[in-house]
Amino acid sequence: MASNTIAAIATPAAMGGVSMIRVSGPEAFSIAEKVFHPFQGKVLEQMKGYTAAYGGFYEGKDQIDDGVALVYHAPKSYTGEDVVELTCHGGILITRKILRLLLDQGARMAQAGEFSKRAFLNGKMNLTQAESIMDLIASQNEQALKSARAQMNGALFSKINGVKETLLEVAAHLAAWVDFPEEDIEEVEQEHLLQSLSGALKDARELLSTFDTGKILREGIETTIVGKPNVGKSTLMNLLAGCEKSIVTDIAGTTRDVIEESVNLGNVVLRLADTAGIRQTDDKVEQYGVELALKRMKTAGLVLAVFDYSVELSEEDEKILEAVKEEKMPAIAVINKTDLQGKLDEDKLKQYFQNIVYISANNTDSIKLLSDQIQEVLGFAHIDPSAAMLANERQRLCAQQAERALQESVDALQMGMTLDAVTVSVESAIEALLELTGERVTDTVVDQVFHQFCVGK
Ligand SMILES: Nc1nc2c(ncn2[C@@H]2O[C@H](COP(=O)(O)OP(=O)(O)OP(=O)(O)O)[C@@H](O)[C@H]2O)c(=O)[nH]1
Numbered sequence: 001m002a003s004n005t006i007a008a009i010a011t012p013a014a015m016g017g018v019s020m021i022r023v024s025g026p027e028a029f030s031i032a033e034k035v036f037h038p039f040q041g042k043v044l045e046q047m048k049g050y051t052a053a054y055g056g057f058y059e060g061k062d063q064i065d066d067g068v069a070l071v072y073h074a075p076k077s078y079t080g081e082d083v084v085e086l087t088c089h090g091g092i093l094i095t096r097k098i099l100r101l102l103l104d105q106g107a108r109m110a111q112a113g114e115f116s117k118r119a120f121l122n123g124k125m126n127l128t129q130a131e132s133i134m135d136l137i138a139s140q141n142e143q144a145l146k147s148a149r150a151q152m153n154g155a156l157f158s159k160i161n162g163v164k165e166t167l168l169e170v171a172a173h174l175a176a177w178v179d180f181p182e183e184d185i186e187e188v189e190q191e192h193l194l195q196s197l198s199g200a201l202k203d204a205r206e207l208l209s210t211f212d213t214g215k216i217l218r219e220g221i222e223t224t225i226v227g228k229p230n231v232g233k234s235t236l237m238n239l240l241a242g243c244e245k246s247i248v249t250d251i252a253g254t255t256r257d258v259i260e261e262s263v264n265l266g267n268v269v270l271r272l273a274d275t276a277g278i279r280q281t282d283d284k285v286e287q288y289g290v291e292l293a294l295k296r297m298k299t300a301g302l303v304l305a306v307f308d309y310s311v312e313l314s315e316e317d318e319k320i321l322e323a324v325k326e327e328k329m330p331a332i333a334v335i336n337k338t339d340l341q342g343k344l345d346e347d348k349l350k351q352y353f354q355n356i357v358y359i360s361a362n363n364t365d366s367i368k369l370l371s372d373q374i375q376e377v378l379g380f381a382h383i384d385p386s387a388a389m390l391a392n393e394r395q396r397l398c399a400q401q402a403e404r405a406l407q408e409s410v411d412a413l414q415m416g417m418t419l420d421a422v423t424v425s426v427e428s429a430i431e432a433l434l435e436l437t438g439e440r441v442t443d444t445v446v447d448q449v450f451h452q453f454c455v456g457k
């Protein structure tokens, strides 16, 4: 039978000061004992929880390294099982060798996320908390980090739990009425029922609306800089990137390829693409660049449409205005070169854009102006990163299922359908919420969640 004690390297597979190998399961101490010998004759299993011992790692009689073992006794550990965390020098070869020795002594190589899966199965955390661990590790900016931390502390769980408690109460009342159909339900009670269900529906909707913001927070947003030639798109790209990413010249048609760079701007990661200036051209290479620019613009999550303040709007600008109007993507009109004399028809732009920002791409003060505008357009200006937020597609689908079921229950009640019909919908909503928190979830879903984790987590 495969061992129930698992081991894996928890630190990155790279050279560093130290590496850590984690061992968890019923035989964690006895297996670790065979590879690691505390120098002062301590026995790992007899050490107090949360204490450490300095010792040597041995391959047979040969000492291959020295390091530290940290001991946790079940259930007071990350996984809820006996755990030993072995820290050695951070060489790739040494670390792998120690892992191999542990496996030779009977540990099994942990699968991706298996330590966290055990923590979940042992009731150490709920599923939304477990999911936030990977978000925490993957965070690229302060807001994403704060949000992941909040979900790890249970913000999402408490929100769902609140809705669930309401629904359980409603279900209990419904069950009583269904059991005693001869007793008429008073009108006030019916009104109360409707209120509770409408409230729960509102909460579910609010929760669903956090998904898009959360996604941008975690993954950043595809942002395409477009405009006719020479308006200063590449200058803007370089300003935001903080380096000479794109070539800037006063020759129209300088940029032909799509130039990409990720930048962190006021807590949003923009996955920027600088593109070729849009115009009619006989140059084959440039023409291809223009096509790429238009394509990029259509798939972008945010468009920065750049206009030159010092010249009148041209046919080329109009083409961009039409494209923005047609695609309806979030877009900001960036009026550049405001250090020059203005000739641009701003009123016309206002018909197409709700958000307009005046900058000079040569001036670093422009970064803040643009950043504020972007936060506004994406709805980030007022978000509370410590609030409950849906973090992935699995959670979104469960929340959506709950929302639909709640809508059905409200409809059924308002249309005067039988209480049985209302009960079915309420129970289905509860089911969806229990799946969301992982309180009632299939093995397949659990496996899917934890397989996305790192090995060693
Ligand atoms: N005065 C002034 N000149 C600017 C400003 N921004 C850019 N320029 C100048 O405008 C010219 C064109 O800038 P680019 O950034 O290459 O313009 P582009 O839109 O990328 O042009 P293409 O790649 O040809 O489509 C350069 O000479 C820049 O120095 C600005 O805010 N003020």
Ligand SMILES: [Mg+2]
Pocket (backbone or CB within 6 Å): 233, 234, 235, 246, 247, 248, 254, 255, 275, 276, 277
């Ligand atoms: Mg350019």
